[in-house]
Amino acid sequence: MKKILIVSAHPDPRSLNSALTTFAADHLREAGHDVRISDLYAMKWKPTVDADDYPDHTPDHRLHVMAASEQATLGGRLTPDVAAEQEKIRWSDAVVLQFPMWWFSAPAILKGWIDRVFTSGFAYGLQVPPPYAESALTGRRALLSVTLGARETSFSDRGIHGRLTDVLHPLQHGLFCFTGMTPLEPFAVYDANELPEDRFQAARQAYARRLDTLFTADPVPFRSLTGGDYDRAMRLLPGRERPGTTGLDLHVR
């Protein structure tokens, strides 16, 4: 029995995204797992980082977000909504983010969940191990489940939008790998503006297979910062890449 947190970000409970969240929760529970859902719109999640997040911040001082966030985290002075989400992440063995791709990234409400919950002192910072390593949140698997209006070819190797894996790099590598989580290949439903029943059924079946291997699938083999591949300026050492590799692929073993 494993513990899975699903964070879901669509304004309509009748949407495809909401349906995929419900499907995943049911499927995982039927397999004996424990599931919690953070339905950000239903929770009326506050997306913006501001001074209200830091009760000890006095308005006569400049708000330095990272410092204030670390102070509040280490002092046990986070707001209850943020503390509750951190507790869910600590509780979890896996985190699933379910969202529609809007402008090639997460909807603002989900970005705001990341901005506010992944505080310094919790997910990174001076008091926790270095990033891209055995780190604050190590041990947790991480899966992006995204819906996209575009066709799959347009996100393929030579697709004009960029490869899906490159477009999702800020989340896969910048959030998950950075904080020591174990990112899996994203699950994607393309051409999702209209999804007739047969394609919805196929999507559910494909998603079920991914959920069934949530704890056994090979993760994306990103390099570790502490594995000897990077210099002290955090650059990949010469010759470490697979021959012909450039760009973001440098950071994959």
Place this chain on the structure above:
Amino acid sequence: MKKILIVSAHPDPRSLNSALTTFAADHLREAGHDVRISDLYAMKWKPTVDADDYPDHTPDHRLHVMAASEQATLGGRLTPDVAAEQEKIRWSDAVVLQFPMWWFSAPAILKGWIDRVFTSGFAYGLQVPPPYAESALTGRRALLSVTLGARETSFSDRGIHGRLTDVLHPLQHGLFCFTGMTPLEPFAVYDANELPEDRFQAARQAYARRLDTLFTADPVPFRSLTGGDYDRAMRLLPGRERPGTTGLDLHVR
């Protein structure tokens, strides 16, 4: 005389980001240009797309965001805050986005400005020209001005975070190029958690040089979708890339 819209996203008016916004506005005005500022925190910008954005949406129907957004745009039924921002973009010859990099992308409040303002029917969609081409917002130059806590080496060609240009791909290519705008190389201030006066002065000078060439600098030479380089499935045709190019660089001429 040109018209420049600066969109600024930091919770504290005493922050480096706010200082850079003020500096840019003063510098551009001294050069004879007309400047408007959207200070998103001061405006208490609503970041979340939801049913309240679409007055004609009836709750007995599923909210399809792209369709509702297009209907509201073409019917002149957008909310006043969104309509005002669209008017500023139409007015502008250049758009500058000023923000701190949080989790390798824009703060939620700025993502929410993008999600809500760049509606179907305004920035893309069936009623406007195809994306990545002479398109809805063509003619406008676009500059990202970002502050980063990390060192420059960590965002360099072999830096562990990925090249800055790849990390910013969803904005540079996915937002600006997609909507027909003309993206310039981003302006970045690294190691910005603490910025002593001498480095702040150097940053202002470097920014001034970028602002002085806002309308003359060579843009990032992204390919156009309609320039004959892509097939009908929106994949780059074989052999079009510069030799040895892979990943996101495929889409740069």
